Amino acid sequence: MSLRKLFDDEFDLKKAKECLDVYSKCTGVESSIIDSTGEVIYRASCNNEGGFCANVHQMLCNPDICRDSHLYGSYQAERFGGKYIFFCPMGFTHWVSPLHSDSITRCSLMGGPVLMVDPNEFLIDEIIERNIKDKSVLSELKEHLKDIPVVKPDKVTSLSDLLYIVAEHASDSVSLKYKEATDYNRQQSDISQYIHDIKNMSGDRRPVESYPIEKEKDLLKHISIGDKKSAQKILNEILGHIFFSSGMDFEVIKSRTLELVVLLSRAALEGGADNEEVFGLNCHYINQIFSFKTVEEISFWLSKILTRFTDCVFNLANVKHADIIYKAIEYINKNYMSKITLEDVASYVHLSPPYFSKLFKDETRKNFNVYLNNVRIEMGKKLLLDESIPLVDVSILIGFEDQSYFSRVFKKITGVTPGKFRKSRGQVI
Helix, strand or coil: CCHHHHHHHHCCHHHHHHHHHHHHHHHCCCEEEECCCCCEEEECCCCCCCCHHHHHHHHECCCHHHHHHHHHHHHHHHHCCCCEEEECCCCCEEEEEEEEECCEEEEEEEEEEEECCCHHHHCCHHHHHHHECCHHHHHHHHHHHHHCCECCHHHHHHHHHHHHHHHHHHHCCCCCCCCCHHHHHHHHHHHHHHHHHHHHHHCCCCCCCCCCHHHHHHHHHHHHCCCHHHHHHHHHHHHHHHHHHCCCCHHHHHHHHHHHHHHHHHHHHHCCCCHHHHHHHHHHHHHHHHHCCCHHHHHHHHHHHHHHHHHHHCCCHHHHHHHHHHHHHHHHHHHCCCCCCHHHHHHHCCCCHHHHHHHHHHHHCCCHHHHHHHHHHHHHHHHHCCCCCCHHHHHHHCCCCCHHHHHHHHHHHHCCCHHHHHHCCCCCC
16 A cells, blocks of 8 residues: 555545645745655645745755655654744755644644745855755756745744644544554564464463563664664564563553663664654653554554654754754854854754864854854945944944954955955955
């Protein structure tokens, strides 16, 4: 059974499409429906034929980065109460809200792309170029940026709030249990086969006493190296053992499953996943388990957790970094006129200063202070063209407390002093 057929059978996709079409027409922004893997399964009608993202997708060095970006946003929305605003690796702003039933996410609605500031001031050329495989299309891509609406941050927040309301309304139509048929049936078959093997080894139907602790260690190892296939196989064997040894006592199975959730989260942490992200998902998942009525639901739900925790370690790392960098740049653009430090920005994006410093330089190819000074000098150029503003005030307005330091930095970046720049009206060679 195809994933699209699954949604048609078990999810009112028609209603979700209709809701999203209305949302897109009323707001004037692109929007889409993404499935549980991050793939776009529907794009709402919008003014641009095909939409910016659809047209640019094939230009990317790694087209999967879009899917991973969608998945990252969807996971974060689960952590943060049903809505999340994020930056994709290309620097565009999106927002996402899950569609759910019985506490299970079926798919998600996503709005965007938009820009929250002028693209010439915000987008980092190095990051764009890193994601485009054919450098000859860079000028074409930057021309396409004119089609992306610029939306103020407070309006983006309102658009996100509205999409959340639309998602809640569309979620009312979800009625049947969530099973991605092929994966679900394969897992149940694997578990049944393992239980059969246990029975053959034990020679009777008495519960097996020894818990397969070595399999837990193997599970941790395979999650920590990102081997989903092997990790899933081992998880199925552990579940088979739990089901058999518990005599199918549902309450016992739920308790043991909670232990496995903790185990999976620990493996993700050991693999390098973010503490807050893992713990946030952990709390979300633990609250879900009380809505399940069958062991089949629990086992399939646990396999989805395994996938998500593994994604937190590997598949979404680059997307997360891009989101952090663009959030940092947004903060700099809003606060460059104040006395901001690397520590301030690191705190804003919830990273330690040393780690943020390294990440910022790796992604932008500039250290934090160089980037901050470049932003300040670019804004200073505009102010210098207004001769009614004294030079000393220009330096203060762009965040330099010392005019002489401003002059030194300005000359280092532009090759001329602020005074000469003003005198030439910016026409410097």
